[in-house]
Amino acid sequence: MESRSKRWTHALIGVWTGVVLLFFFVPIAAVIISSFGKSRYFRFPVKSWSMKWYDQTINANLTENLHLTSLYVAGCVATIALVLGFFGALAFARYDWKGRIFYQRLIMLPIFFPQAVLGLALLLWFTYIGVLPTWEAAVFAHLVWIAPIVTLVISIQVYGFDVSQEEAAYDLGANRWQVFREVTMPALAPGLFSGGLFAFLLSWGNFSLSTYTTGADSTVTEWLYTKMSSGYTPMIPTMGAFSVYGSVIILFMGYIFLIARRRRAAKCA
Amino acid sequence: MATIIDKSPPPPLPQPTTLQSIGLWLRQPGFLTATPILLLFLAGFVGPLVIVLGFSFLPERTFGFHGEWTVDNYVHILTESYYISFMWSFGLATATVACCLLISYPVSYGLAKVFGRWAAPIMLLLVIPLFVSENVRLFGWYLLLLKGGGIFAGTTNYLFGLDTGTLLYSNGTTLMGMVYVYLPYTLFPTTLGLSLVPKDQVDAAGDLGANRWQVFREVELPIAMPGILIGSLLTFVLAVGAISEAKVLGGANTVVISHAIQHEFTYAQNWPLGSSISMFAIAITGILVIYVMGRLDLDRLLGRR
Numbered sequence: 351m352e353s354r355s356k357r358w359t360h361a362l363i364g365v366w367t368g369v370v371l372l373f374f375f376v377p378i379a380a381v382i383i384s385s386f387g388k389s390r391y392f393r394f395p396v397k398s399w400s401m402k403w404y405d406q407t408i409n410a411n412l413t414e415n416l417h418l419t420s421l422y423v424a425g426c427v428a429t430i431a432l433v434l435g436f437f438g439a440l441a442f443a444r445y446d447w448k449g450r451i452f453y454q455r456l457i458m459l460p461i462f463f464p465q466a467v468l469g470l471a472l473l474l475w476f477t478y479i480g481v482l483p484t485w486e487a488a489v490f491a492h493l494v495w496i497a498p499i500v501t502l503v504i505s506i507q508v509y510g511f512d513v514s515q516e517e518a519a520y521d522l523g524a525n526r527w528q529v530f531r532e533v534t535m536p537a538l539a540p541g542l543f544s545g546g547l548f549a550f551l552l553s554w555g556n557f558s559l560s561t562y563t564t565g566a567d568s569t570v571t572e573w574l575y576t577k578m579s580s581g582y583t584p585m586i587p588t589m590g591a592f593s594v595y596g597s598v599i600i601l602f603m604g605y606i607f608l609i610a611r612r613r614r615a616a617k618c619a
Numbered sequence: 620m621a622t623i624i625d626k627s628p629p630p631p632l633p634q635p636t637t638l639q640s641i642g643l644w645l646r647q648p649g650f651l652t653a654t655p656i657l658l659l660f661l662a663g664f665v666g667p668l669v670i671v672l673g674f675s676f677l678p679e680r681t682f683g684f685h686g687e688w689t690v691d692n693y694v695h696i697l698t699e700s701y702y703i704s705f706m707w708s709f710g711l712a713t714a715t716v717a718c719c720l721l722i723s724y725p726v727s728y729g730l731a732k733v734f735g736r737w738a739a740p741i742m743l744l745l746v747i748p749l750f751v752s753e754n755v756r757l758f759g760w761y762l763l764l765l766k767g768g769g770i771f772a773g774t775t776n777y778l779f780g781l782d783t784g785t786l787l788y789s790n791g792t793t794l795m796g797m798v799y800v801y802l803p804y805t806l807f808p809t810t811l812g813l814s815l816v817p818k819d820q821v822d823a824a825g826d827l828g829a830n831r832w833q834v835f836r837e838v839e840l841p842i843a844m845p846g847i848l849i850g851s852l853l854t855f856v857l858a859v860g861a862i863s864e865a866k867v868l869g870g871a872n873t874v875v876i877s878h879a880i881q882h883e884f885t886y887a888q889n890w891p892l893g894s895s896i897s898m899f900a901i902a903i904t905g906i907l908v909i910y911v912m913g914r915l916d917l918d919r920l921l922g923r924r
Contacts, residue, residue: 363729367741370726373799374748377759384762438656440649443922447649455912457656460664462852462908464860466877467897470884471667474894478670494663497656502921509922555752558862571752578758579866587762590755597750605743 378594385587407588412573417592420554420569423485427492427553432546434493435500436538442501443508457498465558468495473562483565491563492553499552500545507541540608547604551597668901675895682890692895701879701896708876709903711790712858715797716851719805722798723850727806731813742810749803757796757867764792764868793869797858804857805850811920812846813839845920852911856904876900 388400407413441447442454460468472491473483481487515537519529535542557571564572570593577586644650675693678686726745730738748756816839824834840847862877874882876896883893 360729360733363725363733366725367729367734370722370802371741371744374745374802377756377763377799378748378751380759380762381755434656434659437652437654441651441653441656443918445647445649445652447647448644450649453649453653453657454917455909457660458912458917459908460660462856462904462912463664464856464877464900464904466860466862467880467900468664468667468860470880470893470897471671472663473884474674474890475667475670479666490663493659497659501656506921509918551750555750557752557754558860571754574752574754574758575863578754578761586758590752590758593755594751598747601743601747601750 381587381590382594385591387584387587403584403588407585407592410585413589413592416568416570416573416589419485419564419567420571423488423492423560423564423569424550424553426486426489427496428546428550430489431493431497431500431549432542434497435504435545435549436542438497438501439504439508439541443505444511444513457501460494461498461502463495465495466562469559469562472559476563483563485564485567485569487565488560488563488567488569491559492556495556495559496549496552500549503545503548504538504541507538511537540611543604543608547600551600554593554597671894671897671901674891675898677891677894679891680889692892695892696895696899701876701899704874704876704879705899705903707873708859708900711794711797711861711875712855714794715801715858716805716855718794718798719802719854720809720847720851723802723806723809727809727813730810731816732818745803745806753800754863754867756800757863760792760796760799761867788869790869790873793865793873796864796868797861800861800864801854801857804853808846808850808853809843810846812843812850815846815920816842845915848911848915849920852908856908859900859904 385403386399386401388398388402438457441450442457469491472487472494476483476487511534515533516529519533524532555571557575560569560572561575568576570589574586574589577583673684676688676690677684678689678691730742734741820838820842821834824838829837860877861875862881865873865875865878877900880893880896880900883889883896887893
């Protein structure tokens, strides 16, 4: 029943999606291309290619420090956000309790909030209660924004969770901990996994909150911003390219993991 | 199919006293599991906002709560030319939302209805940029548009011998950068919304003689509206708080509101004034967010896949 005009519309939608993908990836490609340029200043077409800025970037002490700080922050944020988000999602989607509708809207507020303003508000708050801006403070700041997002991501999984499975396990004599470990956790695992991945990557790429809260500890994105606003150095594209490679590798690993899991689940069923 | 949400046990028959019912309310499993994130919400969101609100009523250039309360900052903002910054920020944000919706609707439609088993890999490709820091991506645009040696100018120069100059440092480019950075935030909720549209309803409307436009307006749009609203709202709010786009791609002549706030907190060292500008931005976005949120059924939007 595919009519001709429908095929045309679908082809157009496909082409348009291709254009949007191109729009998404051209700037990222530009960063990667320029990271292989040899000259001190970026000129296109690139006359000669080299890996020398990679060499220099890898050997700089700074690179290690920046990446370690980013890694610490993102790792802590992902871990804590997962725990908070897991319980938050149960309250969001599983239990029917008085105040749930209000709670659902309340915890969405930090997501729908201008981030730079939130960063500054947190800076004022930290100063007021006497917390020094460090990477630990940045972890807290990221959590305010990321934990609700993780809650939403896990909630979507919780909505699809059949509660009678838990009840059946109780009927079969399992205790609370066994039900949690053998039934609830496995059923929610995909949601927990994507929640953790989201948390890590959003924290890794965050700038607006980090810039006000890390103090002397600088993350990769902060360094990039500082250097970019003060002019061009050849280490910007290489450092940027590193973070692109990192994100892409982590995302693909996550995707393959999820696909493999789904295959296995399909085989079992 | 069991119900998704389990019912809490019915209350005991003798009517409990107020204290007892508060106790019962606090012991609901829902409230108990919500507690950790609510504590974070109090310590990381409510607390800071109260402090900003407090600071906004202090005299200029004070750094602690020991001055007289005053509304001078608000008077200052209303009488000086800050409205220009507000207009730029909200204007740019509105334009960003409009562009993002137009660009993402066909893509969302494709993801929800057309691409079938290709939807997941395409989705993955669309997600990648979201996780590359926006500074890196904006820097990519900077490289593309750079004067003389940028990729666009370099290409036209190389192929046609044309000197096209640069598109950098204009408000149009700032807008493009914002659309670029915030597009995924419109795209994914819109896709979620569109995936709620049942195929048989569209078919039924078609069988009853509705044309494509009528199906769009009468069936698709109303059902997908919650997703579209969430996406637009998120994009709008993030765009109001945008800080790097204007700095990296835009001209120095446009001062958006987040720059005005940042300026007061850093160079000018005038925290009270910065706080009261923030309060204006918070109030405007807050009213909008609460208004839209009140009209959404989150269970319905997130509960179906």
